[in-house]
Amino acid sequence: MNNRNRLIQLIHVGKRELALDDDTYRALLFANGEHSSCSKMNIKQLENVLAVMEMQGFKRKGNDAQSTFKRRLSPKSGKAKHAEIDKIRAVWITMHQHGIVRDRSEAALDAYVRRMTGRGNQKAVDHVGWLDANQAYTVLEALKNWHRREVVEEMREKGWPVPMNKAGTHPAGYDAVIGEYELMLKKQDVPTSS
Template structure:
């Protein structure tokens, strides 16, 4: 089996071929040099004709020549894009959602006082003292309420 693993086990053939081609590019191998390397390692001049064992053998040789396999770093996505907003933007969004709910008939009183009372009941915190996490929770509750209307 391959010594190069993915989350689900051994690398599959297309992934190995992809890594070999990346290695060829990173090592700046011209086509003739690349093909002679393949033939020297496996007796075949194309990666498509190779089996997994032969592909691993070629990849190991490319690593010996200086190719380093790097993993693409994925940017972590925020759990909720609203959580990344600063608190002022979150409060602005809360007010907007509150007015939307009023327009839909779900909220009888659109006043700032009614909103402040709602937030106080939900978080035990005044609107001006909300943390980012509390504001995110209020936003999610209002959005869910809007979905139900």
């Protein structure tokens, strides 16, 4: 197989592994290869497209061996069979942005889902998208509790105010805590005028 055909094959594998829908794929091709079809691109353009796919998490295996991909990215929201699944993915990505989880990939989230659903005598669910409504709710609540706990600890370490519940006995709910944390992060990034 010549280099050009090998690049086209890798790009097609990358499309599948990154779970790109056709419109997103064509936009990626056009933005990075100046054409919406691989067949019209030269080798340099194909290499540019492949480089962008690799920056998005696509991994090739070895030299000319079959390509592999271990860091699947989450699909677009709104495609899941339960709304909680989209929320799980959103919380997971936010936790990565906050430095709580190291790997934001779908594969890492799937590993977490397997651990959460495989407790006791339960059969583990291998992919977040396969959760039923009850499992999705349980995983979502566990993620939110973990996220809130980590954020509250960091806020206390930095001396930031932690929103409390109405009784003033415990930190407030997930949305209030994460909202305050995001606000404090934004204030930290805004330069002060002198």
